[in-house]
Amino acid sequence: MEKSIILFDGVCNLCNASIDFILKRDKKNLFLVGALQEEAGKILLQKFNARTDYLDSLVLVEEGKIFFRSTAALKIAKNLSGLWPIFYPLIILPAWLRDPVYDWIGKNRYSWFGKKTTCRLPTPEEKAKFLTLEKLPN
Template structure:
């Protein structure tokens, strides 16, 4: 897995867990590799649809880097790998398990994310310093 320079992460802007993931990435992505698009926004919906995912029933994590797209645990592993340093360790651990198994577990968690972690009424609003990293 290589670092994903200038890649876009499509996330659920209403999901408490997903917003926590984005805040984690904003804190640890010191090189600004990743941009973000809420799947409820115009850019996020368009990226989901362009890569064969239903914008009205999103149960997948999407990482888009140029013309390549990665979903679910493959996307998570690539993002962690791209952070470098100690974050390459969990990326390597993820890769040990068969993708079919880990993606099945991921989708189960994704389907239950609102029930387990909660849901915001509105999408996350980035700070002025972070706004340039978010697509509309």
Template sequence: MTENKSYQDTSNPIVLFDGVCNLCNTSVRFLMAYNRKENLHFASLQSKYAKNLLAKYNLSQTDLATVVFIENEKISTQSTAIFEISKHLIYPWRAIENFKYLPKSITDWFYKLVAKYRYSWFGHKKECMIPKAEWKHRFHG
């Protein structure tokens, strides 16, 4: 994990995720596989790095039920974050972005439903995921 980078260095888009959630960890591995440009970076919401970023943007440091996506100083959460992240994936996964044209109330409702039950449906770990050696340069924390 890159400890020497300042939390204010957001030159690459960054995904903040629940590091103990099995669904979230599987999603990060999915993003790593289909982000061929390798420009997405990651940090668990439990990390000091993420807490500093959340504080910088006046976001809750205790809400682990939402993904946070930061790109060019723009913050996205919940379903909007998913759509923004999908722009960085290869096809056909990039097409997920097209769901942003659905009403936000519907996409966020679905997001919140999955987020609410993610631990009971997919389980969770006691500790945050340790990234593979070849991925460590893309993780902060």
């Protein structure tokens, strides 16, 4: 089974904390993660005809489809260990109801949580979980 790929804003402190959170709870080893700003992330976005300068939300690529914003977050939560899958049923709500809260947090993330000057680098233990050009799906 091909791993699902999560793309995130590599300089956003909130996004990086979210990736740390996901990696700790990805007990089934289902996800690869990568920064939207890196070459592999841009190539993947381009493959799905998404803007290569997109930084507005987490992006999930799963089973040949791409998901954004609250849909991506809920699909990720469904596969995490702990109680996080209990949030997945919110997917039945239309995105136009779910996404405004996601967008509001996204618009304020730098002012509330700060921003790094460069993308996050994986620790040696995390390296296998990070997307590289070699790990891009066909």
